[in-house]
Amino acid sequence: MEKKQFQAESKRLLDMMIHSIYTHREIFLRELLSNASDAIDKIYYRALTDDNITFDKDNYFIKIAANKESRKLTITDTGIGMTKEELENNLGVIAKSGSLAFKSENELKDGHDIIGQFGVGFYSAFMVADVVTVITKSLGSDTAYKWESEGADGYTIEPYEKSEVGTEIILTIKPNTEDDNYDEFLEEYRLKSIVKKYSDFIRYPIKMDTTSSRLKEGSESEYEEVTEEQTINSMVPIWRKNKNELTTEDYENFYAEKHYGFDKPLKHIHISVDGAVRYQAVLYIPEKIPFDYYTQEYEKGLELYSNGVLIMNKCADLLPDYFSFVKGMVDSEDLSLNISREMLQHDRQLKLIAKNIKNKIKGQLQSLLKEDREKYEAFFQSFGRQLKFGVYSDFGSNKETLQDLIMFYSSKEKKLVTLDEYVSRMPEDQKYIYYASGESVERIEKLPQTELVADKGYEILYFTDDIDEFAIRMLMNYKEKEFKSVSSGDLGIEEQADEKESAEQTENQELFEYMKSALGEKVKAVRVSKRLKSHPVCLTTEGDVSIEMEKVLQAMPN
Numbered sequence: 001m002e003k004k005q006f007q008a009e010s011k012r013l014l015d016m017m018i019h020s021i022y023t024h025r026e027i028f029l030r031e032l033l034s035n036a037s038d039a040i041d042k043i044y045y046r047a048l049t050d051d052n053i054t055f056d057k058d059n060y061f062i063k064i065a066a067n068k069e070s071r072k073l074t075i076t077d078t079g080i081g082m083t084k085e086e087l088e089n090n091l092g093v094i095a096k097s098g099s100l101a102f103k104s105e106n107e108l109k110d111g112h113d114i115i116g117q118f119g120v121g122f123y124s125a126f127m128v129a130d131v132v133t134v135i136t137k138s139l140g141s142d143t144a145y146k147w148e149s150e151g152a153d154g155y156t157i158e159p160y161e162k163s164e165v166g167t168e169i170i171l172t173i174k175p176n177t178e179d180d181n182y183d184e185f186l187e188e189y190r191l192k193s194i195v196k197k198y199s200d201f202i203r204y205p206i207k208m209d210t211t212s213s214r215l216k217e218g219s220e221s222e223y224e225e226v227t228e229e230q231t232i233n234s235m236v237p238i239w240r241k242n243k244n245e246l247t248t249e250d251y252e253n254f255y256a257e258k259h260y261g262f263d264k265p266l267k268h269i270h271i272s273v274d275g276a277v278r279y280q281a282v283l284y285i286p287e288k289i290p291f292d293y294y295t296q297e298y299e300k301g302l303e304l305y306s307n308g309v310l311i312m313n314k315c316a317d318l319l320p321d322y323f324s325f326v327k328g329m330v331d332s333e334d335l336s337l338n339i340s341r342e343m344l345q346h347d348r349q350l351k352l353i354a355k356n357i358k359n360k361i362k363g364q365l366q367s368l369l370k371e372d373r374e375k376y377e378a379f380f381q382s383f384g385r386q387l388k389f390g391v392y393s394d395f396g397s398n399k400e401t402l403q404d405l406i407m408f409y410s411s412k413e414k415k416l417v418t419l420d421e422y423v424s425r426m427p428e429d430q431k432y433i434y435y436a437s438g439e440s441v442e443r444i445e446k447l448p449q450t451e452l453v454a455d456k457g458y459e460i461l462y463f464t465d466d467i468d469e470f471a472i473r474m475l476m477n478y479k480e481k482e483f484k485s486v487s488s489g490d491l492g493i494e495e496q497a498d499e500k501e502s503a504e505q506t507e508n509q510e511l512f513e514y515m516k517s518a519l520g521e522k523v524k525a526v527r528v529s530k531r532l533k534s535h536p537v538c539l540t541t542e543g544d545v546s547i548e549m550e551k552v553l554q555a556m557p558n
């Protein structure tokens, strides 16, 4: 029998997994159960489209069995199974291959971080097991296979006997060490509590033989041990439960179970709508930016269920681009099970749901802004750019949705403020909302162009993001106040000392002409300015395009 090597990246990950002291080892069970449930879902889904396959719900289940003597923990499912090729491809390569390369060597040394970032999946079994054996028979295949691995040094695959379609994962649980207790993963009560904690909502029964003492029949004092098969999970999905019954921890567990992110969610949104359109949704705003968020690879979307059955992993039509950071799922009874991707795009129900979801997210963000400023700012640091991008790229209604959610750094408050806050404290004589663009707050503070406006006591918004000024141009005004760059020619600030200005202009005419001829095409004119206090000179623009915007425009590929 040939021994095969894991792919290089998987091998490194495995090494880290096994050797790092991971505090939540118990999650290996969550991972294996969710794979088992996915495998049954796959058969169910096939049955919908293939008349030769029938799905009788009673025949589909997951079973956990522990044997203390042999130290074996077995998780059996009646799911779709794997072919030999699938075994090689799915269990020999880490699912999110490639992402590991993204992390720097430094971070790689810290096993926790890596595990935290990429989730664990099937490999997590090695946190608790010395040997992992997978016996599997794929739907429609005559041959079953046995895959086995003792960890980082590779795996073997050989043909095997198995009559039923499905998969059996056998873990040989590690012996206890001085510091670590592994025996617990062979204890009935412990296994039950892990299932309850992480996998309660799985739609298929998770069964386990449970032993209890009972009075012997006909006897009043003699007890006997009875073993009975029990279903441990309630099978009620979290989104069907009542909000009041659920704790933040329940939502966090679901987030982790679903691999929506490897952080903790900043906020969860549980929606249950029973009106013109019926649906339930559990949505999350992540705390951290997914590592690929601002890249082309990032795919937005929500999981879409039709009456409890997953029909699509990432339904993009459910989220506008500016809320693409939202993770989660939607379940609706009003959607047809075998609806195709193309049909979904035109589905009226789906459109209604999407609109409704958009408004809920907006509402939740607004209340977060009101009720928990600190959290909102953390959110905005991560995803504000996306909201501003939404303002910019819209010709329809985004503006209204988003203008009250965006924030900018304020010269007065020295922190992020909203447009509403800015406008509400504008002095009466102030005509415009002033802003200054630059690379950083520190740089903008030093801009000579800000002096006159600041001297007037007006607040200035600092635009440090490329997108800021573009977004504002789309917005045009807020509460009827126009935006004005501090470097624009006309600042709209009361003119005084006009005579003095023209006198200075004539006095220095020769110098200005000399400067203009030295600078040539680079400037349009050189003249006396009233906006300067401590700086000798500054650049201003005429017309609508600011210096910073010109820079961005010039840097854009044509």
Ligand code: ADP
Pocket (backbone or CB within 6 Å): 031, 035, 036, 039, 077, 079, 080, 081, 082, 090, 091, 095, 120, 121, 122, 123, 167
């Ligand atoms: P993920 O579930 O995120 O894809 P995993 O590491 O958990 O990653 O599993 C890798 C793959 O192995 C799965 O995508 C699936 O194709 C396959 N797999 C794992 N467990 C089973 C199982 N019990 N039955 C069928 N296929 C499985």
Ligand code: MG
Pocket (backbone or CB within 6 Å): 031, 034, 035, 121, 122
């Ligand atoms: Mg998995």
